[in-house]
Amino acid sequence: MTSTPRRLTRLAWPVLVAQLATIGMMAIDTIVVGRAGTDNLAALAVGASIYVSVALAFSGVVQSLLPGVAHRLGRNDREGAAHLIRQAFWLVLLLAIVGDLILWFPGWMIDYAELPDQVAALTTDYLRILAFSLPASLGYRAFHAIAGGVGRTRPLMWMSLAQTSCHALLAPILADSLSIGGVSIGLAKGAVGAACSQALLAWLVCLIGLLVLWRSPYYRELMGQAGLWPGRPDSLTQKHLLRVGVPMGLSYFVEISAFTLMAIFIARLGPEILSGHRIVANISAMVYMLPLAIGTATAALVGQADGAGNLRGAEAVSRSGFILAGMGSVLMGVSLWVFREPLAALGSPDPAVRAVAVGLIAYVAAYQLSDALQTIAGFALRGYHVTLVPLGVHLASFWLFGLGGGYWLAFEGLPRFGLAPMGAAGFWCAALIATLVAAVGLGSLLAWVQSARRGDPLQTR
Known part of the structure; x- marks a missing residue:
């Protein structure tokens, strides 16, 4: 290593x-x-x-x-x-x-x-x-x-x-x-x-x-x-902290509120489906801790390297963050898929609830890689003090595609394409789409910021 x-x-x-x-x-x-x-x-x-x-x-x-x-x-x-x-x-x-x-x-x-x-x-x-x-x-x-x-x-x-x-x-x-x-x-x-x-x-x-x-x-x-x-x-220091921090706080709120509202909407589908969703939501939160921890470390080391004017070092940290989180997420996704039935059984003895959870865990396994990549990209951008545009990406990804798209897939479906309402699976399918959109959006923004830094180190500060 x-x-x-x-x-x-x-x-x-x-x-x-x-x-x-x-x-x-x-x-x-x-x-x-x-x-x-x-x-x-x-x-x-x-x-x-x-x-x-x-x-x-x-x-x-x-x-x-x-x-x-x-x-x-x-x-x-x-x-x-x-x-x-x-x-x-x-x-x-x-x-x-x-x-x-x-x-x-x-x-x-x-x-x-x-x-x-x-x-x-x-x-x-x-x-x-x-x-x-x-x-x-x-x-x-x-x-x-x-x-x-x-x-x-x-x-x-x-x-x-x-x-x-x-x-x-x-x-x-x-x-x-x-x-x-x-x-x-x-x-x-x-x-x-x-x-x-x-x-x-x-x-x-x-x-x-x-x-x-x-x-x-x-x-x-x-x-x-x-x-x-x-x-x-110190008014200047407080303004700086709020300018950088408020978009970060709102990004956290966007993500957590999307999953909170998801549970409220899924509650309409009945207690068994809601219970199965709850099991999967807890699993999703736990496995997210891995890219979150790597992202926190990435933000710190990118910030130190960028502050020192070491542009290559900051980019190397970002790449390493992507590689570590990517490898961990692939391993996590495969593990979730292989052990989805035992994991569901740990969450509930009810066969109906377990059946719901097994089906939904597959979506969580599928989006591990895209979720890890969007997390690392977002934290690397924070290391560069770029937080406002990532908030816009999170809003579009998790509220528009994730929550809005999930509601549509869950309760309306896509009848023109022969897709019936998917129920709770619609929200988790939309979560997969949301993480893909966020990964592409934040990854592209990170590439632009790093390119701009190479051209003019002060341009994106």
């Missing part, structure tokens, strides 16, 4: 473990809250969908720190990198205020879901507890971005593993799912209890991240005498 793929792998694998640990927290919530009854489980399903959409969108904005720090370190501007890290405090504060307002007053979103009164009340309480955790979650995402930008991702893995392990112990107590000798020792909080555990642990990992920034010899040297004190908000 040459040096560039080795550097990518060294940065990517701790991120992959950290992301899988985060998914583990969601699985723990489902298991723990499921014991508290259907109302609590329904509140968790709706509340988690809303929270994840909000948190990911704002986390995407915070991720603008990653290419920013990487660029400055690449051109050996350590003071500039330190200044950007200090200014992260004000960015997180601004986003947390806006996000908390959304989570504290979720009535308009809950009303749209037409939930029973009891479930609506539980969902509101769940989201208001998580409103307390959002500032800490965004603070941790800032540390995540900074660690990626400087190329020191291993602490992320240990922090996420510790957080998930603690959640596995704490959530059953707060959600009244733990008993000893048949006697419950929990606090009868259900979904709200699980949210309390998340909030407490979010603040814990946020404080650990701050401690690492404060006490680690590397960061102490990087931050200099001024340390972590943020000083006054």
